[in-house]
Amino acid sequence: MSDRILGGIGILLAAFYIWQSTLIEESFITDPVGPKTFPIIIGIVMALASLVMVLKPDAEPHWPQFRSLFEIGLTVAVMVAYTYLLPLAGFVIATIFAAGYLSWRLGAKPIESVLAGVCISFGIYAVFHLALGLSLAKGPLGI
Amino acid sequence: METLSHLADGFAVAFTLQNLALALLGCFLGTIIGALPGLGPSNGVAILIPVAFTLGLPATPALILLTSVYYGAMYGGRISSILINIPGDEPAMMTTLDGYPMARKGQAGEALAISGIASFVGSFLATWGLAFLAPQLVNVALLFGPAEYFALYFLAFATLGGVSSRNQAKAAFAAALGLGIAMIGVDGQTGVPRLAFGNVHLYEGIDFLIAIVGLFALSEVFVFLEERAAGTGLDSKSAVKLGRVVPPVAMLKETSGSMIRGTILGFLAGVLPGAGASLGSFMAYSMEKRLKDKNSTFGKGDPRGVAAPEAGNNAAAGGALVPMLALGVPGSGTTAVLLAMLLALNVTPGPLLFTQKPDIVWGLIAALFIGNVMLLALNLPMVSIFVRVLMIPTRFLMPIVAMVSFVGIYGISGSTFDLMVMIIFGVLGWILRKYDIPLVPVIMGVLLGNAMEVNLRRAMTISDGDWSILVGSPLAIALWLLGIAGFLFPIVAGRFFRPPQPIEDRVAEGD
Numbered sequence: 020m021s022d023r024i025l026g027g028i029g030i031l032l033a034a035f036y037i038w039q040s041t042l043i044e045e046s047f048i049t050d051p052v053g054p055k056t057f058p059i060i061i062g063i064v065m066a067l068a069s070l071v072m073v074l075k076p077d078a079e080p081h082w083p084q085f086r087s088l089f090e091i092g093l094t095v096a097v098m099v100a101y102t103y104l105l106p107l108a109g110f111v112i113a114t115i116f117a118a119g120y121l122s123w124r125l126g127a128k129p130i131e132s133v134l135a136g137v138c139i140s141f142g143i144y145a146v147f148h149l150a151l152g153l154s155l156a157k158g159p160l161g162i
Numbered sequence: 163m164e165t166l167s168h169l170a171d172g173f174a175v176a177f178t179l180q181n182l183a184l185a186l187l188g189c190f191l192g193t194i195i196g197a198l199p200g201l202g203p204s205n206g207v208a209i210l211i212p213v214a215f216t217l218g219l220p221a222t223p224a225l226i227l228l229t230s231v232y233y234g235a236m237y238g239g240r241i242s243s244i245l246i247n248i249p250g251d252e253p254a255m256m257t258t259l260d261g262y263p264m265a266r267k268g269q270a271g272e273a274l275a276i277s278g279i280a281s282f283v284g285s286f287l288a289t290w291g292l293a294f295l296a297p298q299l300v301n302v303a304l305l306f307g308p309a310e311y312f313a314l315y316f317l318a319f320a321t322l323g324g325v326s327s328r329n330q331a332k333a334a335f336a337a338a339l340g341l342g343i344a345m346i347g348v349d350g351q352t353g354v355p356r357l358a359f360g361n362v363h364l365y366e367g368i369d370f371l372i373a374i375v376g377l378f379a380l381s382e383v384f385v386f387l388e389e390r391a392a393g394t395g396l397d398s399k400s401a402v403k404l405g406r407v408v409p410p411v412a413m414l415k416e417t418s419g420s421m422i423r424g425t426i427l428g429f430l431a432g433v434l435p436g437a438g439a440s441l442g443s444f445m446a447y448s449m450e451k452r453l454k455d456k457n458s459t460f461g462k463g464d465p466r467g468v469a470a471p472e473a474g475n476n477a478a479a480g481g482a483l484v485p486m487l488a489l490g491v492p493g494s495g496t497t498a499v500l501l502a503m504l505l506a507l508n509v510t511p512g513p514l515l516f517t518q519k520p521d522i523v524w525g526l527i528a529a530l531f532i533g534n535v536m537l538l539a540l541n542l543p544m545v546s547i548f549v550r551v552l553m554i555p556t557r558f559l560m561p562i563v564a565m566v567s568f569v570g571i572y573g574i575s576g577s578t579f580d581l582m583v584m585i586i587f588g589v590l591g592w593i594l595r596k597y598d599i600p601l602v603p604v605i606m607g608v609l610l611g612n613a614m615e616v617n618l619r620r621a622m623t624i625s626d627g628d629w630s631i632l633v634g635s636p637l638a639i640a641l642w643l644l645g646i647a648g649f650l651f652p653i654v655a656g657r658f659f660r661p662p663q664p665i666e667d668r669v670a671e672g673d
Binding site for chain 2: 025033039043044045054057058064080082087091094117121126127153
């Protein structure tokens, strides 16, 4: 069933893609093929592949339970928050939170994960910024 | 003996203090990356590309660093296969079959030594193969026009699915997805924006480095999170005792034939488009078993069952560099990632690279020879260091992987938008893996999509809009037929040629 759903989504996506491709504006510079043709071919391939998935689905994949899905959703939210926090708080502070959260969710004990966050953050800062000279996000504290 | 004089020039390029230091660093990092379950050659190299790129290394040193990581990861994968029965990366899967039983019998040290030597034999001979075969392939590639290149790309996509997926429709879907993503952005030939939905960030297209890091590295973090939440994750397995890391001479003699046979098969599998190192080690092991398993000792700790697949996967790693360097068409996930790095450095592989920038090619090949010797030294006497690294639990390793991914992508552009795109690719990669849709065709599509379209349009401009030019030469027709055969063959006979499902799901994607 999952494959059928994915195939259905794939067909819709392909249709949307082909429709969008036909809307590409032609420029005054042209070549025999033009900018539309290749995207349309790709869309057709995708539609055909999706159709096969609908007609001949594989065995059901092992879907995670709600708890795991929730876990992943929460982690995505934390990562998004992290990208917005980077320019505001600076690399070191933002990374302590993000790395600490990740290691906590991957099974570290609370104190352990705080330590992990601090070590990972300062470790990366030392290796990549101080030693290798990579530019990292700067916050109000200058780190 | 043109090759030898080129090679001598290459050694002159590689023998600078900086390049030697980078090769050593790469070998060391690579072995660690290969040994850690969850980090393999493709995602390991993937998170290091943006870093090498933002460090501003010139093309040759950057290439030396990252190919050393690639070779090192191929060596390192065996360590966790043997000691804890979890392959460090996908190609090392076959090594678990006899490596772990050897370790259980108290022969962990011997297994590590034999597999280390087998790795050396495989990659050393394969590097010679690369040095001699790649220039020959370049001579063929010089005959290619745009139409032939278009057919070659088709061949690459059609055969790629054959091995990496159990379902050709899904492989085709993955390729279309990647190609579709590559189309986003301003069209290079006519200057019109395509599929960007008016978003200025998308006008430049989606950077393939972001796609690669998201799909390969970040999705790994999600896989581990899911396992952890479901409680299926296996925590620290106790590693076995090492014993002596010196192989007995008798064992070396016994396995030398297996190493040579494994090397030849692995190299061939590596050169063929779409096969890659996993197939190389699989074929090497199956053939060895068929030939030598007279007392049914295979699977119970036969050293030949360790030597053959290790020689095979390392030889395949060298072989896979042949089409990548000579044609610009990668044959496996990791070489696709290496291609991404070359493109990021503004180096376009292919026949022109050999004629115009021979120092890059031959410097790289020389560096591979040097790296091999370094890896042998790192992997025999110093293997216990890497064994200790294996003890890092995933709850600390995976946050590091995630944070280094962010650091690398942030370093390229400093843009929040790029980081968001990376997260989206991370989630996409996780979903695709759940569906058993291979990630490598997606990456290849993103990487090669524009080149494929450019060649199509060039061919059509030459023929003034006549589509028959695509099958206008015997070479092109041969490439099309090979591609079609390569796509259909697995559907008919795939069962017999496919590596078995990974035993554990926590194997790094790609090879």
